[in-house]
Amino acid sequence: MTLQTDDLLTVQDVNVGFGEFVALDGAHLRIARGGITGIVGPNGAGKSTLFNVLGGQQAHQGGRVIFDGRDITRLSVHRRAQAGLTRTFQISRELGALTVLENLLLAAADQPGEKLWHALLNSSASRRCEEQAMVHAQSLLERVGLWRLAHDRADSLSGGQKKLLELCRALMLKPRLVLLDEPAAGVNPVLVGEIAQFIRSLQADGMSFAIVEHNMDMIAALCDPVYVLAQGSVLTHGSFAEVAANAQVVEAYLGGVQ
Numbered sequence: 001m002t003l004q005t006d007d008l009l010t011v012q013d014v015n016v017g018f019g020e021f022v023a024l025d026g027a028h029l030r031i032a033r034g035g036i037t038g039i040v041g042p043n044g045a046g047k048s049t050l051f052n053v054l055g056g057q058q059a060h061q062g063g064r065v066i067f068d069g070r071d072i073t074r075l076s077v078h079r080r081a082q083a084g085l086t087r088t089f090q091i092s093r094e095l096g097a098l099t100v101l102e103n104l105l106l107a108a109a110d111q112p113g114e115k116l117w118h119a120l121l122n123s124s125a126s127r128r129c130e131e132q133a134m135v136h137a138q139s140l141l142e143r144v145g146l147w148r149l150a151h152d153r154a155d156s157l158s159g160g161q162k163k164l165l166e167l168c169r170a171l172m173l174k175p176r177l178v179l180l181d182e183p184a185a186g187v188n189p190v191l192v193g194e195i196a197q198f199i200r201s202l203q204a205d206g207m208s209f210a211i212v213e214h215n216m217d218m219i220a221a222l223c224d225p226v227y228v229l230a231q232g233s234v235l236t237h238g239s240f241a242e243v244a245a246n247a248q249v250v251e252a253y254l255g256g257v258q
């Protein structure tokens with residue numbers, strides 16, 4: 001696979017095995033700068049495993065991950081986040097006993113380098129960082145309509161609101177690329193529309209996305225290109241209309257229905 005200058009991230013020939021089971025088998029992917037790339041495929045196809053590889057949560061055998069021209073294959077989760085690559089999880093990871101606002105502030109402070117700087121900086125500079133995080137958190141919560149719930153416990157939110165919180169937590173790190181693992185799962189259709197609109201507005205701000213999703217309305221509305229993963233490999237990619245019309249894709253989905 002050749003590198004193109006408008007690629008923000010490329011994955012080349014990545015393999016992941018769990019014992020004998022092959023979860024990713026020579027997976028490859030290209031995420032365009034400024035774009036929203038979709039990743040679909042039947043349950044168990046390896047989509048979340050692929051995001052785990054990109055986010056640095058999952059070791060892999062062979063292959064490379066290039067982010068903005070830099071080989072990040074061996075970088076830790078934190079170093080990837082510092083480089084501008086963050087993600088959300090299929091199961092939201094909010095801290096339920098903390099407030100919505102505290103969840104965001106913690107996401108900003110939860111970087112190892114951050115703590116060291118705070119220890120080294122004088123208290124007024126440290127306070128300034130906290131104030132900036134507070135301003136950022138408030139503006140994000142206002143944008144997604146959660147500011148009025150800022151002081152509520154995170155576990156009191158609905159499923160859809162938790163998805164928005166999860167996205168805002170990732171945004172606290174001011175990423176350039178955000179990987180969203182099923183942002184619409186379990187979310188009511190009105191809120192799905194709001195999440196989609198928020199992603200579009202972030203794209204207009206210059207952010208890039210990759211979205212794993214079973215909600216084909218969301219994929220069709222937001223994503224181009226769309227990659228189809230089946231049994232750990234990329235089956236095909238193209239516009240939503242192209243992949244939806246592909247007989248192999250239909251077969252892969254039907255094969256997943258036992």
Ligand SMILES: Nc1ncnc2c1ncn2[C@@H]1O[C@H](COP(=O)(O)OP(=O)(O)OP(=O)(O)O)[C@@H](O)[C@H]1O
Nearest residue numbers: 018021023041042043044045046047048049050090
């Ligand atoms: N830590 C693990 N240990 C063993 N097997 C695993 C592990 N993680 C994932 N798998 C297996 O790898 C395969 C791919 O899992 P993955 O979660 O990536 O699928 P997915 O495409 O995200 O599916 P879904 O659409 O259901 O979320 C599945 O068969 C899963 O059971």
Ligand SMILES: [Mg+2]
Nearest residue numbers: 047048049090
């Ligand atoms: Mg998954």
